[in-house]
Amino acid sequence: MTAWKTDTPMEVLTLGLQGEVFALEATHVREILDLVPITGVPNSQPFIGGLINVRGKVVPLADLCLKFGMELQPPTIDTRIVVTEVMIDGDPVIVGIRADKVYEITQVAASALEETPRIGMRWRPEYIRCIAKRGPEFIVVLDLERIFSRGDARDDAAGSSQRTAA
Amino acid sequence: MSALDPSEIFRQEAQELLEQLEQALLDLEHTPDDADLINSAFRALHTVKGSGAMFGYDAVAAFTHHVETAFDLVRKGSVEPSRALIAVALAAKDHMRLLIETPDLAEAADGVAILQTLKQIVGDPSAPTAPDDAALQDTADADAAAEIPTTWRIRFRLGREAMAMGTNPLLLLDELRGLGMATVVARAESVPPLEELAPTDCHLAWDVVLTTSRPRTAIEEVFMCVIDDMELSIDAITMTGEGNRIGEILVDRGDVAQHAVDAAVAAQMPLGTLLVKSGDVSPDTLASALAEQQHVRAGAGLGAGAASGAKAPAKGADSIRVPAERLDELMDRVGELVIVQSRLSQVAASSNDVEVKAIAEEIERLAHELRDTTMGVRTVPIGSLFGRFRRLVHDLAHELGKRIELVTVGEETELDKTVIERLNDPLIHLIRNAIDHGLETPEGRKSAGKPAAGCITLTACHAGAEVMVSISDDGRGLDRARIQARAEDQDLIPAGAKLSDAELFQLIFQPGFSTAKEVTSLSGRGVGMDVVKRAIEGLRGKIDIASTPGEGTRLTLRLPLTLAIIDGLLVRVGTGRYALPLSAVEECVELSPEEDARSRGRSFLNIRGDLVPFLRLRELFQVSEPPDRYQKAVIVSFGGRRVGLVVDQVIGNHQTVIKSLSKLHADVETFAGATILGDGAVALILDIANLVKLGMAYEGRFKAAS
Numbered sequence: 030m031t032a033w034k035t036d037t038p039m040e041v042l043t044l045g046l047q048g049e050v051f052a053l054e055a056t057h058v059r060e061i062l063d064l065v066p067i068t069g070v071p072n073s074q075p076f077i078g079g080l081i082n083v084r085g086k087v088v089p090l091a092d093l094c095l096k097f098g099m100e101l102q103p104p105t106i107d108t109r110i111v112v113t114e115v116m117i118d119g120d121p122v123i124v125g126i127r128a129d130k131v132y133e134i135t136q137v138a139a140s141a142l143e144e145t146p147r148i149g150m151r152w153r154p155e156y157i158r159c160i161a162k163r164g165p166e167f168i169v170v171l172d173l174e175r176i177f178s179r180g181d182a183r184d185d186a187a188g189s190s191q192r193t194a195a
Numbered sequence: 196m197s198a199l200d201p202s203e204i205f206r207q208e209a210q211e212l213l214e215q216l217e218q219a220l221l222d223l224e225h226t227p228d229d230a231d232l233i234n235s236a237f238r239a240l241h242t243v244k245g246s247g248a249m250f251g252y253d254a255v256a257a258f259t260h261h262v263e264t265a266f267d268l269v270r271k272g273s274v275e276p277s278r279a280l281i282a283v284a285l286a287a288k289d290h291m292r293l294l295i296e297t298p299d300l301a302e303a304a305d306g307v308a309i310l311q312t313l314k315q316i317v318g319d320p321s322a323p324t325a326p327d328d329a330a331l332q333d334t335a336d337a338d339a340a341a342e343i344p345t346t347w348r349i350r351f352r353l354g355r356e357a358m359a360m361g362t363n364p365l366l367l368l369d370e371l372r373g374l375g376m377a378t379v380v381a382r383a384e385s386v387p388p389l390e391e392l393a394p395t396d397c398h399l400a401w402d403v404v405l406t407t408s409r410p411r412t413a414i415e416e417v418f419m420c421v422i423d424d425m426e427l428s429i430d431a432i433t434m435t436g437e438g439n440r441i442g443e444i445l446v447d448r449g450d451v452a453q454h455a456v457d458a459a460v461a462a463q464m465p466l467g468t469l470l471v472k473s474g475d476v477s478p479d480t481l482a483s484a485l486a487e488q489q490h491v492r493a494g495a496g497l498g499a500g501a502a503s504g505a506k507a508p509a510k511g512a513d514s515i516r517v518p519a520e521r522l523d524e525l526m527d528r529v530g531e532l533v534i535v536q537s538r539l540s541q542v543a544a545s546s547n548d549v550e551v552k553a554i555a556e557e558i559e560r561l562a563h564e565l566r567d568t569t570m571g572v573r574t575v576p577i578g579s580l581f582g583r584f585r586r587l588v589h590d591l592a593h594e595l596g597k598r599i600e601l602v603t604v605g606e607e608t609e610l611d612k613t614v615i616e617r618l619n620d621p622l623i624h625l626i627r628n629a630i631d632h633g634l635e636t637p638e639g640r641k642s643a644g645k646p647a648a649g650c651i652t653l654t655a656c657h658a659g660a661e662v663m664v665s666i667s668d669d670g671r672g673l674d675r676a677r678i679q680a681r682a683e684d685q686d687l688i689p690a691g692a693k694l695s696d697a698e699l700f701q702l703i704f705q706p707g708f709s710t711a712k713e714v715t716s717l718s719g720r721g722v723g724m725d726v727v728k729r730a731i732e733g734l735r736g737k738i739d740i741a742s743t744p745g746e747g748t749r750l751t752l753r754l755p756l757t758l759a760i761i762d763g764l765l766v767r768v769g770t771g772r773y774a775l776p777l778s779a780v781e782e783c784v785e786l787s788p789e790e791d792a793r794s795r796g797r798s799f800l801n802i803r804g805d806l807v808p809f810l811r812l813r814e815l816f817q818v819s820e821p822p823d824r825y826q827k828a829v830i831v832s833f834g835g836r837r838v839g840l841v842v843d844q845v846i847g848n849h850q851t852v853i854k855s856l857s858k859l860h861a862d863v864e865t866f867a868g869a870t871i872l873g874d875g876a877v878a879l880i881l882d883i884a885n886l887v888k889l890g891m892a893y894e895g896r897f898k899a900a901s
Binding site: 066072082091124 | 527530531534771772815816817818854856857858859860862863865866869870871875876877878879889
């Protein structure tokens, strides 16, 4: 997996999914919204099963939980939608990401970034950009482009156990 | 929509192409090895040449041809895109712009100099030779002479009985105005006192100052019928730098002698007044001379020295090119406005304030008008585009000695104007290709047992979420073997690869791919198809090719319906709301609980004696909530068949602004897009054709399971 190569610190947005702390590169993030009414898309892949209205634009809503083999939880008062812009097959696409909680935007020094370990992970390593150390905690920085890339978007987290071994 | 002047279309198109060329050349200076840039420059030149010849800009086409030839050598790698070459190409580009925009200012000698420099750099033997230059010069001169406007002074007095003889002086004046910018002054000094006036006699004389690019004979023609019986003088007015002085004008016109003017000038008073006072000039004569002075000054001011200036400003206001994104933004804003307005109407309806209600109604009216206007700006019937190709086909048929019939179907299909404009170039390329490569010569056709006249068919229709535009010919069809061989030559596919028809035919969209054996003025250089592909992809469309050897080729452009607004019917299934195109809806009927229960095994409705199958959207969409007690069936027609869609509730009409779904939902075929409802929620738009397909697959599974 690609590690963070430059010396500049990385700006990330940290968010919670089912108690785990994940991070997105801040350059992807456009805005953070309170939960809005979601329109379900029948027969779509469950992980992008909704549409929302972001100021007159129809934007797909993704539940990353389903990509990481977690259960879908009912929304709480903390639930937010992080609107991101991701390059999918060479074109920028606006995607909303449902988060159980959004914490903060923070900087992580380049020295605190590490490559994704090959073992010791429940999740598919190609979805993970790198691991950031922050104090005693580890934060998983997600690779949104890989998560949404069309080849990968098809299969679900089902194959994760075999993939970690490979 | 008013038909656009074809040469104006060409000028607009050429302007864009020349800009593209300039960008490519400038970028090429930094990265001389970039094949994409060279291709881009070459394509721009190729299109300018082709379109120029088509719209009668022969000087442009002749000039561009040499530059294109030079760049063809660059493209093939036999000439380096050196700095010197780029510099001369830029000069050539400027010259092309001059030739197109102000042909009368373009110096033919400049063009020849540019081409000679080009020839030296490229070392191409086919660059122009001396007689070629002379011809170029001649045509340029002839064009220039015809184009330079002259200002004429026309003074005429009709015979006394002219009106009694049936001449209408007003019509004569209108004809003069039709020739160019005219200032008309009537001179009434010879009108007799009232008691002596014979009402049927013509007492007036007219002075007309006319600026026109037409020759003197055109002016004389106006007076042809009455010339025997009138006084007429036509003189050219020479322009001086800042407009002529009034004294000079009067003397020049022979209205006053030079010595009278000199005397007046010596008296240091407004000259005209003085001359009138002294009785040398009548007030009418002076008014006429003053009008001429103004006319000439106005002409000189507008043109800023350029002779053709007088008519240029009027042309510019005819049409404006607006980037497509701006229209998209405008449409988005209008869509939002309509949504907010419907909320306002809801609030106003529940309020008791009469004033608020009145305002809400006013805004509703304005919002609807704005929406209609915006849509009117954007959609035009595709017939306006098809119409442009008649001439193209006619000319090509003539040029190639083929007999061709052009058939157009579905001209009334409405498409976004921006889409239509962007379809123009690709369709020109495709039609040219079909005629040049596809159709055989009349002899060839006869020996193949076909009618001598080939047939090109242009078809447009709405199909589900897409608009299909297809070009088909009944020619020889694509040559599989030759495409394969050529692709192997160019290393596009491994030798001996087995490809399906669809895969193989897609290869013709590769840049530089041409199977034509000879380069003609029309095609064969291998540009065109990749331009077409790029243009269609730019519209997020696809191209399908079907071809049967000996029977013809059919290219279908499938364009998404993203930019349109449709009248929709809003329905509810479970908690989800869906819109479907109202044009497809025939009627809504109630599905009684008994019928519902009875139809578990057979999903047919009895609509006035006709059997209509139906689909339960609840099942297709896997809705878990319990169904409403009184379900409704919306009967839609599709492809000549009728199908009922069972929903929980029919909500009503909805103006549906179609927003396309993102790439992430590209695999969900049952929806043509999404729209935003009055309360801000998103509703999906049903794609009826695909829905029925899914329904059949679903039923198939159901049958297999039972």
